[in-house]
Amino acid sequence: MTGRLNDALRRVPVWPLYIAGAVPPLWWLWLGLTGGLGVEPIEALEHRLGELALQVLIAGLCVTPLRRHLGVNLIRFRRALGILAFSYVLLHLLVWLALDVQIPAQIWADIAKRPYITVGMAGFVLLLPLVATSNDRAVRWLGPRWRRLHRLTYLAVLLGAIHYVMLAKGFQIEPLLYLGGIVVLLALRLPVRRRLLPA
Amino acid sequence: MARRWTSDLSPRDVTPERAFLNRRQILGGLAAAGAVTLSSPRARAQEALEPNSWEEITSYNNFYEFGTGKDDPARYAGQMATSPWTVAINGLVDRPGEYAFKDIMARMEIEERIYRFRCVEAWSMVVPWTGFELADLLDMAGIQERATHVAFETLLRPEEMPGVARPVLDWPYVEGLRLDEAMHPLTLMATGIYGRDIPNQNGAPLRLVVPWKYGFKSIKSVVRITLTDSEPPTSWNVANSREYGFYSNVNPDVDHPRWSQATEREIGGGLFSPRKPTLMFNGYEDEVASLYEGMDLSVHF
Structure with a gap:
């Protein structure tokens, strides 16, 4: 069953994922420019991008547990998920910088003084080495170190979720x-769990 | 007591939205032609106030009883039954009781007030309210000597309010003012916007408007007003006293712990709307600063 599913998945090309992934931000930008995001489009755009980034990061975290526990292999799509998630985080940050805060002096003050922004920025910075090493050449060059480096994802996603929790009123x-979902997905990776679960 | 504060540019009690816009154009034209000289700096300040559209005022709301999304109140508040409506006025008053909304309306003088509205979330609007001074309502009930504060309570009706199923705040929503704040001529009980009945999402049928304080102080859909001799609990202060003080006066120099209050974004400017500086007491410093003389506003925030 999972064998047939995995065979079918192997024949699905990855590139349409990038095309599909470009649709939401472009669509929201269009809506924002034409009044479709309500009377406060900046906040709406910022929040939607942030939430989408978290959702795609979570989807990326699901790849390994799905393979390990259900035998479904989506590993071919994981890089695209990571790059899309990073793109959304970057757009979220740009909207915050250019449209929301606008004032450069206040941007630095906010990063230093507002814990939820510090946490969000830290998550973004952690994603930078990951996106920089998301090409085949870097994977070959880094060898086993690539996997260790990319465990930074766990911390970055966690910081993203904490950032979201911290800004709620x-x-x-x-x-x-x-x-909670992220904590569960990370807990599934703990070595203790691995030994407890049947191979 | 009514009409103790007037903005020189709202001579009529009730102005439909289109007339608002026309009047501004006419005045603008006259001023440009030198035909109109505005009398005082305050009048000029009022002149600069351009009300937000009905659509903006009624589609972007915080009314957590209907959900935490800005569009939730417009979507769900229609279920709230606002007629009949009574306001219990009790505590340290001579004539406590259940006052029917329509009886209150029959006794109050309705006037128009164009006020800035500054949310604690650092966005702002200009709203053309209609309503009556809270002072008149309190006088109707007869304030007793010992009263020092006024407590307010919002309707709590879970079957009509999907948001209260979640413990976002400790329901019902409560707010409070010091008595001198409550009696201030700027303090309004709003019953309309643009001369129309106030829509449910904005706090029908009557809500408080304290224009020099952050918006959450201006409690919506009021069902109870209690005169007390001590500072009453207020919902956001109970939820997080580090972030929301009892006074919550608009103050660009005292930041919210999580964000700056130095600037604000006016609703309606679109995707490239610039931020503008927030004014002390939301621009009502001349009128209300004396209420807080000698107080450290970074302590009593």
């Missing part, structure tokens, strides 16, 4: 669900 359940 009042007690809100949605950011906590993201954080």
Whole structure:
């Protein structure tokens, strides 16, 4: 069953994922310019991009557990998920810089003074070496070190979710669900778990 | 007590949106021709206030009883039954009781107030409210000597309010003012916007408007007003006292712990809307600064 599924997945090309991934930001930008994002389009665009980035990062975290526990192999798509997620984080950051805060002096003050922004920025910075080494040449060059380096994803995603939890007003359940999901996906990777689970 | 504060440019009680726009154009034209000289700096400040559109004012709201999304109130608040409506006025008053909204309306003088509205989230609007001074309502109930504060409570009706199923805040929503703040001529009980009945998402049928404080102080859909002799609890302060003080006066120099309050974005400017500096007491410094004389506003934030 999973064998047939994996065979079918092997025949699915990866490139359409990049095309599909470009659609939401472009569509939202169009909506934002034409009034489709409501009367405060900057906040809407910023939040949608941030949330999409988290969702795609979570999708990337699902690849390994799906293969290990259900035998479904999506590893071919993982790089695209990572690059798309990074692109969304970058756009989210650019919207914040250029459209939301706007004032350079305030940007630096915010990064230093506002913990939720510090945390979000830290997550973004951690993604930089990962996107820089997401090509085949870097994978070959780094060898086994590539896997160790890319474990930074775990911390980056966690920081992204904490960033979301920290900016909620009042007690809100949605950011906590993201954080909870991420913690579960990370816990599935703990070596202890691996030994406890049947091979 | 009514009409203690007037903006020189709202001579009529009720102005439809189109007339608002026309009047601005006419005044603009006259001013350009030198035919109109505005009398005072305050009048000029009012002149500069350009109300947001009905659409903007009624589609972007924080009313967590209907959900935490900005469009949730416009989507779900329609279920809230606002007629009949009574306001319980009790505590340290001579004539406590359940006051029917329509009886209140019959006794109050309705006037128009174009106010800046500054949310604690650093966005702002200009809203052409209609309503009456809170002072008149409190006088109607008779304020007793011992009263020092006023507590307010929002309707709590879970079957009509999907948001209260979640413990975002400790429901019902409560707010409070010091008595002198409550009696200030700027402090309004709004019952309309652009001369129309106030829509549910904006706090029908009557809500507080304290224009020099962050928006969350201006409690919506009020069902209870209690005169007290001590500072009453307020919902956001109870939820997070480090971030939300009892006073919550608009103050560009006192940041929210998580974001700057120095600037704000006016709703309606689109994707490239610039930030503008936030004004002390939201631009009502001349009118209200004396209320806080001698107080350290970074302590009593």
